[in-house]
Amino acid sequence: MPLLQISNLSFSYPNSQIQLFENFSLQFQENWTVIAGSNGCGKSTLLNLIAGNIAPDGGKIIFDGAILYCPQETQEVPENLYTSFWSGENDVRKFFSLLRVTEEMLERYETLSGGEKKRIQIACALAEKPALLLLDEPTNHLDKATVQLILDALHAFDGMGIIVSHDRYFADALCTKTVYLFNESKAFAGGRNCIAAETYQGGLTQALELRQKNAERSRTEWGKLNSKASAEKQRSQKLSEEIDRKKGSLSKKNVDAKDHDAKLKIDKLRVSGADRTTADLKAHVESQMERTLQSRDAMKKALKRKEGFSVSSTDFVKTFIIEETDIIAGGADEADTSGAGAAGSGGGTYTLHVPHIEIKPDSKIAITGQNGAGKTLFINHVISKIRESGANSAQKASKIELMYLPQEISDEEKAEVLAKYKSLNKEEKGEVLSTLFRLGSEPESLQGDAASVSPGELRKLMISMAVLNPLSLLVLDEPTNHMDITSVLALEDALSEISCPMIVISHDDTFLQKITNRRLVIIRNGSCGKILQ
16 A cells, blocks of 8 residues: 655745744555645645655655656646657556547647646646656636546546645545645644644545534633633632631631630631631632643634625616627637637637526526636626616716626736725725635735735735625626635635625536526537527
């Protein structure tokens, strides 16, 4: 049985004052394991340490066998692409077949979609037959059909595998074990400022549920012990007061010198030890209180982070009507700008038939379909029609507060968003930072220049700024791209309670099931597509 053993690992990046891993130990064995956790908790770093791409400062990583690492990026052509594709070994060729990699795709690698490149990258990795395969976010930007192809291929792999992923469907379908990484100081009261790990049997969804239950249980148990210690402290204080009163009653200081009966009574009480009973009880209570405090302090009290945010609707929330029409676009690139690719993509025009659609005040609409089918094309059509209807209505167009979060954000748009944030007043900035925190971010994530703000943090900033004001409609195109599982769960909880109508494009079925109540499916057949309600 293959075994990967990590013992007392220490690592920090050069010029960093933070020790990322300190005396970190973990064990992996057979089948597939998913590594999850917030951004910055060292998921990709751990994969690179295991792969030997970076060296630890201390500790050992022991594995007897070949290790192969697949990064998120797919720009580079795999070195073994052509030799593996033309291999005479059936065990090698089968992966290219499972992932539907064709000879024609090899000839135009540079022009392939992201999804097609990812399929080739994984096929080449599996063809190497490593003892341990490491995959970093293998399903980012991929549609459900492509994810299923990758799943089928990975199930056919008979080695050991580790993936970093926030895709619950993918991780649940593939993995039998979950490792959750977290910063101790942010997870537990009195925790160290370094990364720790919790291991769970089962997929990611089950692990997240167990982790939440364990955290709630630890807070409940800590609270019970804390209340018990407080009650014992109060009882000790009352016993102290009683002892003081008894001391006063056993004193002869205020007894008349001629009152021999009173003096005799006090002497009898002293001799009998009745005055010591309360003191003994107080000592017992204090001893019990110390034991309770020790039990409480020995527990890891899980810290509870505030989550969720509210969005109020404008007075202009009404039923938006999208009339039946055909949208004609100049090819696949205009049909869907996701870059993940579509089956049968190519030049020429693409026609998407849109039926009569009503977007009601309580509509929470999911838009699904293969990449290249025209999801983004449809969204842009909806936005233009709603803005057009607002401009033509008797009410001012400014009454329609529509927030659109695109899938990809240019450097120019990024600079504009950050400039707008910096122009907010102190109170508005405070609200934005509060919402950001509830989405799993830290205030320092916005410090520094534009280049230092990650795509995930930028998306959360845009959402946090949008909800400062009431909204008529919220439109989100793949909102969970670039987000870690902590942020996805926080956004999921917030959007499930949102009060304004909403349209969401996403390949994450688990996410959509939680936040939407209606689904539109876009189907493409060559140069034509249609929307099914």
